[in-house]
Amino acid sequence: GAGVSQTPSNKVTEKGKYVELRCDPISGHTALYWYRQSLGQGPEFLIYFQGTGAADDSGLPNDRFFAVRPEGSVSTLKIQRTERGDSAVYLCASSLNPRGMNTEAFFGQGTRLTVV
């Protein structure tokens, strides 16, 4: 596709439920990032994929959060036993060369997750 696509755009779930958020990066981009943005704050890093592997998952807040990218393109962020504090906008970004000094990172529009 022309840009990074995230689905769903909005998700409302009950506390304790399991959710999956999907990211379709720009075709050919090997690097994929997940960020979480709370209201009035800048995005916070969650996890970075280079190809199929999670090269840096240091931003995942706890073991309820997990992400996969089995074929090196589409990625799914999975949240188990959701809590109200998980409510935020989850942003995905992709880039062509994560080591490049001027490599551009392109963001999707985000998934707004609301846990009630």
Add this chain to the structure above:
Amino acid sequence: KNQVEQSPQSLIILEGKNCTLQCNYTVSPFSNLRWYKQDTGRGPVSLTIMTFSENTKSNGRYTATLDADTKQSSLHITASQLSDSASYICVVSEVVSGGYNKLIFGAGTRLAVHP
């Protein structure tokens, strides 16, 4: 802890006026500094990218400056338009093990341009 701090937190200006947004950072080692514009309900969109060797970069009415010695950057918006109303986020790239650029975001400055 690596941090990116922005000021002001919010700003209201009249259409046609200029404004300057500030960013201070403590990220090290530093690869590059970016300014993003984020409209409400949208993902961030890049305005400028500067490496440590660049002092200024322009993109239309947006001009970013960087002083790598003092670890400060500014984004100057000239002749503001109503469509400039958005959050402007300063993002610094930290070089981490494995050599990839990890983006560290500031909290943003929320700009409102009024007619």
